[in-house]
Amino acid sequence: MNITLKIWRQKNRDDKGKFVTYKLGDVSAEMTFLEMLDYLNEKLIREGADPVAFDSDCREGICGMCGLYINGRPNGPRKGVTTCQLSMSAFKDGDTITVEPWRAKAFPVIKDLVVDRTSFDKIIQAGGYISVNTGAAPEANAIPVKKENAERAFDAGICIGCGSCVAACTNASAMLFVSAKVSQLALLPQGRVEAKERVRAMVQAMDELGFGNCSNTGACEVECPKEISLSHIARLNREYFTAGIT
Numbered sequence: 140m141n142i143t144l145k146i147w148r149q150k151n152r153d154d155k156g157k158f159v160t161y162k163l164g165d166v167s168a169e170m171t172f173l174e175m176l177d178y179l180n181e182k183l184i185r186e187g188a189d190p191v192a193f194d195s196d197c198r199e200g201i202c203g204m205c206g207l208y209i210n211g212r213p214n215g216p217r218k219g220v221t222t223c224q225l226s227m228s229a230f231k232d233g234d235t236i237t238v239e240p241w242r243a244k245a246f247p248v249i250k251d252l253v254v255d256r257t258s259f260d261k262i263i264q265a266g267g268y269i270s271v272n273t274g275a276a277p278e279a280n281a282i283p284v285k286k287e288n289a290e291r292a293f294d295a296g297i298c299i300g301c302g303s304c305v306a307a308c309t310n311a312s313a314m315l316f317v318s319a320k321v322s323q324l325a326l327l328p329q330g331r332v333e334a335k336e337r338v339r340a341m342v343q344a345m346d347e348l349g350f351g352n353c354s355n356t357g358a359c360e361v362e363c364p365k366e367i368s369l370s371h372i373a374r375l376n377r378e379y380f381t382a383g384i385t
Contacts, residue, residue, distance in 0.1 A: 310351030
């Protein structure tokens with residue numbers, strides 16, 4: 140099929156940037172979106188032009204590296220997929236596809252479609268861990284965990300830190316990401332020891348890094364490729380308020 144791409148091009152952090160239009164033919168519906176961009180870049184390189192910079196790593200929906208705003212939605216028109224899992228079958232012959240980087244103060248553009256997401260790393264460094272003595276692995280059944288809590292912790296733990304929630308939010312809030320990381324540990328006995336310090340430190344880091352407040356629209360849950368529930372934000376709020384009064 141033939142498509143028209145309107146892609147955001149920006150040389151560096153200080154460049155103003157602009158949309159550039161590309162015509163691309165012979166695109167297979169079996170291609171993934173990133174394979175289509177690879178195909179475009181091969182064409183641009185043959186023509187002596189600068190290829191489009193974009194993030195990718197595993198291309199299996201696990202690493203969270205890929206993240207593009209496609210036709211006004213994080214990761215494109217299909218629900219529950221990352222950009223690397225999006226198939227070109229989601230588009231039709233003759234479609235015009237607009238591709239942008241994440242738009243958030245805390246995610247500055249490095250080049251073209253690549254943004255700096257080290258702000259997420261700083262939030263994790265602030266408290267997304269547990270302090271334990273190193274040594275031999277403990278017996279798996281040494282600390283009993285309720286099945287319900289284990290399942291909820293796993294549901295939170297599948298967050299890949301891609302930033303889709305931030306891109307979807309009108310306030311560029313990172314509440315879903317932070318709540319998933321807080322909730323994952325708060326539900327397990329190993330994480331309760333440092334629970335109060337953790338939630339205070341991670342929320343403070345989130346605010347200092349320039350993320351906005353929760354918009355309460357639920358867009359983050361809708362656009363999350365791992366479909367992480369808003370209930371984790373409710374748990375984050377409970378943990379934060381509890382830490383503040385005890």
